[in-house]
Amino acid sequence: MTHRNATDAVSVLTADHESVRRLFSEFEELVAAHAGDAARRALAELICNTLTAHAAAEEELLYPAARDALEDDFRIDQAEGEHEDMRTLIRQVRSLGAADGRHDALVAMLASVVAAHVRQEESDLFPRLEFTSLDLDRLGEQLVRRRTEALLLLAKAGG
Numbered sequence: 001m002t003h004r005n006a007t008d009a010v011s012v013l014t015a016d017h018e019s020v021r022r023l024f025s026e027f028e029e030l031v032a033a034h035a036g037d038a039a040r041r042a043l044a045e046l047i048c049n050t051l052t053a054h055a056a057a058e059e060e061l062l063y064p065a066a067r068d069a070l071e072d073d074f075r076i077d078q079a080e081g082e083h084e085d086m087r088t089l090i091r092q093v094r095s096l097g098a099a100d101g102r103h104d105a106l107v108a109m110l111a112s113v114v115a116a117h118v119r120q121e122e123s124d125l126f127p128r129l130e131f132t133s134l135d136l137d138r139l140g141e142q143l144v145r146r147r148t149e150a151l152l153l154l155a156k157a158g159g
């Protein structure tokens with residue numbers, strides 16, 4: 001059994017995944033409740049920012065470390081490609097107002113692309129990291145710092 005801290009890389013990223021899942025289900029509830037455009041737009045923007053910050057932290061810190069430690073380019077190339085698909089959808093969501101008929105469907109599509117990617121990370125990539133010599137505690141702290149920094153920048157840019 002691996003010793004696990006709440007702030008190690010896998011715990012930090014898994015907790016992020018969980019909060020994004022919650023945001024997507026809140027979005028579904030807003031759609032079901034016929035919530036107004038401003039509320040749906042604001043939540044969609046929060047989802048986009050949360051995903052963008054998470055992906056940046058993974059790409060800059062986790063993926064390069066995992067690529068080295070696992071000596072596995074294929075898995076990491078695939079994960080980066082999935083982030084690219086996610087970013088394309090994020091750009092499309094951001095380019096539309098919530099009044100546009102395609103907005104909510106694109107958010108739903110983003111939710112399923114993200115869900116598939118998250119399943120892959122949690123069931124395949126993260127478990128493999130436990131068997132490497134990576135310092136997951138230190139990496140976790142760096143990920144939190146990087147993600148927070150990215151979120152602040154995005155909030156500033158949006159505000």
Ligand SMILES: [Fe+2]
Pocket residue numbers: 055058079083117121
């Ligand atoms: Fe990822």
Ligand SMILES: [Fe+2]
Pocket residue numbers: 013017054058118121
């Ligand atoms: Fe992730």
